[in-house]
Amino acid sequence: MGESSICQVRATVMLYDESTKRWVPAGSDSPALSRVHIYHSSSAHTFRVVGRKLQADQQVVINCPILKGMKYNQATANFHQWRDPKQVWGLNFSSKEDGAAFAKAMLYALDAL
């Protein structure tokens, strides 16, 4: 059984650079909008965040498992963030509605794990 998308939003995917204490766009250095999904694998009972650049190259800029017990921080209506073992991810949503939709799906996933 493959994976199904439980939400898709538009956001700029950011990573926090601990050394410079700055947010940098994930993927190539141009901050560009991506389509960000939460995929659910029902057979594996797993969820992950996958984002691809909207522009032609469709570069994958995030492919991050959602781990049980992960803390999801809605810093503002448009900017949410979480830590994985190696780094801190941030999503700068194109709208508050996208932020709310993503948060709803994320909290559903965290509750289901």
Ligand SMILES: CC[C@@H]1C=C[C@H]2CCN(C(=O)[C@@H]3CC[C@H]4C=C[C@]5(CCCN5C(=O)[C@H](Cc5ccccc5Cl)NC(C)=O)C(=O)N43)[C@@H]2C(=O)N1CC(=O)O
């Ligand atoms: C894209 C630009 C960006 C847009 C929006 C704003 C919103 C606030 N904000 C931040 O970076 C805030 C300000 C302080 C700084 C200090 C530390 C940071 C950076 C690394 C993580 N962090 C935590 O506070 C984490 C959160 C967390 C809590 C709970 C669970 C998980 C997590 Cl991740 N706290 C732990 C304990 O991990 C942080 O988010 N910080 C963003 C921001 O200013 N800008 C503008 C710019 O940078 O120009």
